[in-house]
Amino acid sequence: MSIQFDTSRQIFHLQTDNTSYVIQIVRGYAAQLYWGKRIRSISSASSLRYVDRSFSPNIDPDDAAFSLDVLPQEYPAYGHTDFRNPAYQIQLENGTTVTDLKYNTHRIIKGKPPVAGLPATYVEQAEEADTLEIELVDSVINLKVILTYSVFEKLNAITRSVNFTNEGKQDLKILRALSMSVDLPDDQYDVLHLSGAWADERNVERRPLTRGHQLIESRRGASSHQQNPFLALLRQGADENQGEVYGFSLVYSGNFVAGVEVDQYRTSRVSLGINPFDFSWLLNPGESFQTPEAVTVYSDQGLGGMSRTYHKLYRTRLARGEFRDKERPILINNWEATYFNFNADKIESIAKKGRELGIELFVLDDGWFGHRDNDKTSLGDWFVDKSKLPGGLEDLVNRVTSLGMKFGLWFEPEMISEDSELYRSHPDWCLHVPDRSRSTGRNQLVLDFSREEVGDAVIQMVSAILSSAPITYVKWDMNRHMTEVGSPDLPAERQRETAHRYMLGLYRVMEAITSRFPHILFESCSGGGGRFDPGILYYMPQTWTSDNTDAVCRLKIQYGTSIVYPVSSMGSHVSAVPNHQVHRHTSLKMRGDVALSGNFGYELDLTKFTPEEEELVKQQVAFYKETRGLIQFGEYYRLRSPFEGNDTGWMFVSEDQSEAIVMYFKVLAQPNAPLDTLRLRGLNPDYDYKVSGLEQPAGGDALMYAGLNIPRLEGDFQSLVWTLRKV
Numbered sequence: 001m002s003i004q005f006d007t008s009r010q011i012f013h014l015q016t017d018n019t020s021y022v023i024q025i026v027r028g029y030a031a032q033l034y035w036g037k038r039i040r041s042i043s044s045a046s047s048l049r050y051v052d053r054s055f056s057p058n059i060d061p062d063d064a065a066f067s068l069d070v071l072p073q074e075y076p077a078y079g080h081t082d083f084r085n086p087a088y089q090i091q092l093e094n095g096t097t098v099t100d101l102k103y104n105t106h107r108i109i110k111g112k113p114p115v116a117g118l119p120a121t122y123v124e125q126a127e128e129a130d131t132l133e134i135e136l137v138d139s140v141i142n143l144k145v146i147l148t149y150s151v152f153e154k155l156n157a158i159t160r161s162v163n164f165t166n167e168g169k170q171d172l173k174i175l176r177a178l179s180m181s182v183d184l185p186d187d188q189y190d191v192l193h194l195s196g197a198w199a200d201e202r203n204v205e206r207r208p209l210t211r212g213h214q215l216i217e218s219r220r221g222a223s224s225h226q227q228n229p230f231l232a233l234l235r236q237g238a239d240e241n242q243g244e245v246y247g248f249s250l251v252y253s254g255n256f257v258a259g260v261e262v263d264q265y266r267t268s269r270v271s272l273g274i275n276p277f278d279f280s281w282l283l284n285p286g287e288s289f290q291t292p293e294a295v296t297v298y299s300d301q302g303l304g305g306m307s308r309t310y311h312k313l314y315r316t317r318l319a320r321g322e323f324r325d326k327e328r329p330i331l332i333n334n335w336e337a338t339y340f341n342f343n344a345d346k347i348e349s350i351a352k353k354g355r356e357l358g359i360e361l362f363v364l365d366d367g368w369f370g371h372r373d374n375d376k377t378s379l380g381d382w383f384v385d386k387s388k389l390p391g392g393l394e395d396l397v398n399r400v401t402s403l404g405m406k407f408g409l410w411f412e413p414e415m416i417s418e419d420s421e422l423y424r425s426h427p428d429w430c431l432h433v434p435d436r437s438r439s440t441g442r443n444q445l446v447l448d449f450s451r452e453e454v455g456d457a458v459i460q461m462v463s464a465i466l467s468s469a470p471i472t473y474v475k476w477d478m479n480r481h482m483t484e485v486g487s488p489d490l491p492a493e494r495q496r497e498t499a500h501r502y503m504l505g506l507y508r509v510m511e512a513i514t515s516r517f518p519h520i521l522f523e524s525c526s527g528g529g530g531r532f533d534p535g536i537l538y539y540m541p542q543t544w545t546s547d548n549t550d551a552v553c554r555l556k557i558q559y560g561t562s563i564v565y566p567v568s569s570m571g572s573h574v575s576a577v578p579n580h581q582v583h584r585h586t587s588l589k590m591r592g593d594v595a596l597s598g599n600f601g602y603e604l605d606l607t608k609f610t611p612e613e614e615e616l617v618k619q620q621v622a623f624y625k626e627t628r629g630l631i632q633f634g635e636y637y638r639l640r641s642p643f644e645g646n647d648t649g650w651m652f653v654s655e656d657q658s659e660a661i662v663m664y665f666k667v668l669a670q671p672n673a674p675l676d677t678l679r680l681r682g683l684n685p686d687y688d689y690k691v692s693g694l695e696q697p698a699g700g701d702a703l704m705y706a707g708l709n710i711p712r713l714e715g716d717f718q719s720l721v722w723t724l725r726k727v
Contacts, residue, residue: 001130002015002129003151005108010025011024011025012024015038016155017038017153017154018037018300019158021149021151021158024048026071027059028102029068029102029103030073030075030147031071032072032182034046035184036298036300037298048072053070056070056083057081058081059081067081068080068081069083069084072184073181073183074134075087075145075147075181076181076183077099077100079097080098080099080100085181085261085269087162087178087271088162088178089174089176089276090143090172091173091175099138099140100138101138101143101145102136102138102139104137105135106133106135107132109130109133110130111123111127111128111129112131112150112159113131113148115292116163117504117508118252118293119292119293119507119534120251121293121295121318122320123317128153129151129152130153131148132148133147142166142167142169145165148160148162152313152317155312156299157295157296157309157313158296158297159296160293160294161179161294162180163288163291164288165288166285171284172282173281173282173283173493176276177276177291178257178271178272178276179272179274179291179292180270180294182269182296184268184270185267186268187209189208189234189235190207190234191206191232191234192204192205192232192233192303193205193227193258194227194228194560196560197225198527199528199546199553199581200546200548200557201228201532202560202561202563206234208236209260209268211266214260214262215259216257217257217277218255219278220255220481221254221481221482221499222253222530223252223256223533223535224530224531225526225529228532228564229252229533230248230563230564231258231260231272232247232303232306232563233260233268238303240304240641241681242302244299246270246296246297246298247295247296247297247298247299247306248272248295248296249295249310249534250272250273250295250533251292251293251295251538252274252503252533253531253533253535254499254535255275255279256272258270258272259272273291273294274500278496279496279499279500280496282493295310295313304637304681307636307638308636310566311565311566311567311635311636314534314564314565314566314569315566318538319537319538319541319568319569320541323541324541327629328521328599328600328628328632329361329473330600330601331359331360331408331473331602332350332351332354332359332601332603332606333573333601333602333603334347334364334365335410336549336575336576336603336604337576337604337605337606338605339367340366340372340374340375342367342388343388344390347362347396348396348400350362351400351403352403354405355403358618358625359405359601359602361408361472362406363407363409364407365410366477367388368389368409369384369385370382370383370385370421371385371387372385375443376417378417379415379417380416380417380447381422382413382465393469397471398469406472407471407472408473408521409471409475410474410475411465411474411475412476412478413458413509414446414449415445415479415480416429416444416446416447417444418445423445428488429454430446430448431446431482432445432484432486432488433484433485439484440480441483442480448498450489450502450504452505455506458509459509463513463516463517474522476522476524476525476540477526478525478526482499507535514539514540522539522541523543523599524544525543525544525571528545529545529557529561532545532565542568542599543570545557545558545572547581549574549575549580549581549591549595550586551586551593552586553581553582554572555665555667558594558597559641559643559650562636562638562650567597567631567632568633570597570599571601572596572597572598572600573601573603574588574592574595574603575604576605576608577591587719588617589719590717590719592616593665593719593720596624596663597631597650597663598631600628602617630659630660631652634660634661635655635682636650636652637650637651637680637681637682639651639662639664639678639680640664640678642667646668647664647665647666648664648665649665649678650662653683657684658725659724659726660680660689661722661723662721664719664720664721666718667716668716669713669715673712676710679703679706680704680707680708681704683704685704687699687700688700689703689724690725690727691708691722692721
C-alpha cells in the first residue's frame with residue numbers, strides 16, 4: 001500500500017517509488033509536513049515547530065505560538081488568522097466569507113475513482129494507484145469538503161482534486177475553489193512556466209522567487225497560447241539533469257490560475273486551479289461542486305526527470321482510446337497549399353503525389369462546408385459545399401481512399417459565423433450578454449456550450465458528417481477566445497458560472513463524439529497551440545503544436561512543449577518556404593528533421609516539389625516509418641536548449657536502451673566556430689552502440705560522458721541525425 005496512516009500521530013504518508021508526501025492533522029487542520037525524496041518515515045527531528053509571530057493572530061488565546069498564518073496547510077482559507085493566498089473562499093447568505101474547515105474522517109481505497117464530469121488521469125488496474133480522501137467539515141454551515149489524493153506508485157506522480165458538498169440549509173456561493181495548495185518551508189527556488197503568444201507558444205521562462213505573489217493565469221476562456229496551465233519550482237542550481245524540481249500541472253482547458261506566494265517568513269505557497277477571476281458557483285443545499293485535477297510531480301533528477309514522469313503518465317494514463325499506443329500516420333494537410341481555394345481535382349492531385357511519396361493520410365482543412373470561400377462565413381453550417389465538391393464528401397473520400405490513403409477532415413465545432421444558416425436560425429446560441437454588442441475574432445462568435453441543446457446540436461451535425469464517409473482522422477480547431485461571457489439560460493446569480501459550464505459542456509461533447517467514433521484519430525487545435533493542455537489530451541491524444549511551422553521557431557516551441565507534454569502529443573509538419581508565418585527560408589532537410597521530432601506530416605503543395613526535393617521527401621517518409629515508434633513513444637532527453645544558444649539538441653531512447661535517435665540543429669553559421677561535442681543521455685553505460693556515420697562502435701559511457709563529435713557545419717539552418725543501435 002502506497003498510503004499509510006499513523007493513528008497515534010495522525011500522520012498520512014504517501015509514497016511513490018521516488019517520492020514521499022506527508023500530511024499531519026494538527027488541531028483539526030490538515031498540515032503539510034514533508035514533500036520530497038522518498039523517506040521511510042517522518043521523525044521528530046523534522047516535526048512541525050511553533051513560534052509566536054507578531055501580527056499572526058491566534059485561534060487559541062492561551063497558545064500564542066499557534067496561528068494558521070504560519071501553519072503549512074493543505075487547503076487553507078482566508079479570514080481566520082491566515083493572511084496568505086487562500087485555496088478556497090465561500091460566501092454565506094449573510095454576505096460573510098469566513099469559514100473554518102476541520103478534519104472529520106478519511107478513507108484509503110485501492111485504485112483511483114474518476115473525477116466527476118471532468119477529464120483526469122486513470123488506472124487500468126486497481127493496483128496501479130491508491131487514493132486517500134480526507135473529509136473536512138465546517139460545522140457552522142455544514143459544508144463538507146473532500147481532499148482527494150491519488151498516488152501512482154510506479155509512475156511517481158500524485159494527483160489532487162477537491163469536492164465541495166453543501167449539506168446545510170442555506171445557499172452557499174463558491175468564490176474560489178482551487179484544485180490544490182501546498183506550503184513549502186523555504187523560498188530557495190526558481191519558478192519556471194511556459195508563456196508566449198499565437199505562433200510563439202510555450203517559451204520557457206525561469207526566474208528566482210521573490211517575496212510576494214508570482215502569478216500566471218488565463219482569463220480567455222481557454223488555457224491559451226499566452227500561458228500554459230503548468231508551473232514548476234526548481235531548487236536554485238537545479239538544471240536539466242540534476243537537482244530538485246516540483247511540477248504542477250492542471251487537467252483543465254479553461255480559465256486557470258497558478259501562483260507562488262512567498263510570505264514574510266520566506267515560506268512558499270503554491271496554488272493551482274480554476275481562475276477565481278469572474279467566477280462564482282451557487283451551491284444550493286444538497287449540491288456538489290468538483291474541481292479539476294492537479295497532477296504534481298517531484299524529481300531529484302532535474303527538469304528532465306520531471307518531464308519524463310509527465311510524459312509517461314500523460315501518454316499512458318491520461319490519453320485514451322485506440323490510438324493511445326498506436327503509431328501515428330504520416331499526413332499531408334492542404335491548408336497552406338490551397339487555403340480556401342480548391343476543388344476536388346486539386347485535392348486529388350495533392351493526394352496522388354502524397355501517395356507516390358509514401359504519405360499515408362490526406363487531411364482536408366478549412367473550406368469544405370457551407371459557402372466557405374473565406375473566413376467570414378459558414379461556421380456552424382456543417383454540410384458539404386457542392387460548388388467545390390460537386391460529388392459531395394463521399395465522392396472525394398472515395399477518390400482519396402482509392403489511392404490507398406486514409407482521409408481526414410477539419411472542423412471548428414465550437415464556433416459560429418454571423419453569416420451562416422445556423423446563426424440566422426439561432427442567433428441566441430452564441431455567448432453574449434443583453435444590450436451589448438457581440439465582438440468577433442476571426443469574424444466568428446463562440447457557441448454557448450454551457451447550453452445542453454447547443455451541445456446536442458453540434459454532436460448531431462458532426463456525427464452526421466463523420467458517419468457519411470470512411471473518415472479516420474479529425475482536426476478539431478478553435479480559433480478565438482471568449483468575450484461577452486454570458487448565457488441566457490442562466491439566472492443572474494449564476495452568470496459567472498458560464499465559462500466553467502462551457503468547459504463542462506465541451507467535455508461532454510468531446511466525450512460523446514470521440515466515444516461514438518473510436519476508430520477516428522482526433523487531433524485538437526486552437527490556432528495551433530492555444531489549448532495544448534492535459535484536459536484536451538484526455539479526449540484527443542495529439543494536438544497541433546503551433547500554427548507557426550517555421551523550423552527555427554519550432555525548435556523553441558517543441559522544446560518548450562516537451563517540458564510537460566509527450567512527443568506523441570505533438571503535431572509537427574513540414575511547410576513551404578518562405579515560411580508563411582515569419583517568411584524565413586530554411587532547408588527542406590532541416591524542416592524535415594524538426595518535423596520528424598513529433599507526429600510527422602506535410603502542409604504544402606506536394607505537386608510543386610522538384611525531383612530532388614521529392615527524393616528527399618521519400619527518404620524522410622521512409623526514415624520516419626522506420627523510427628516513429630521510437631520517436632513517438634521513446635524516452636525523450638533534451639540535450640541543448642534553443643533558449644540558451646545558437647543550437648539545439650534532443651534525443652529519443654528506447655525503453656530497453658538498445659536504440660536511440662539523436663538530433664542536432666544549428667541555426668546560424670559562425671566564423672571560426674570551435675570544435676564541439678554533444679553529450680548524450682539515457683543510454684546504458686555498459687552497452688556498445690553502432691552510431692550511424694562512425695565505423696567503430698562507441699560505448700554508452702563514452703557517448704554520455706565524453707560526448708559525440710559534432711561535424712563542422714557550413715551555412716545557416718543545418719541539422720544532423722544519428723541513429724544508435726546496441727551491438
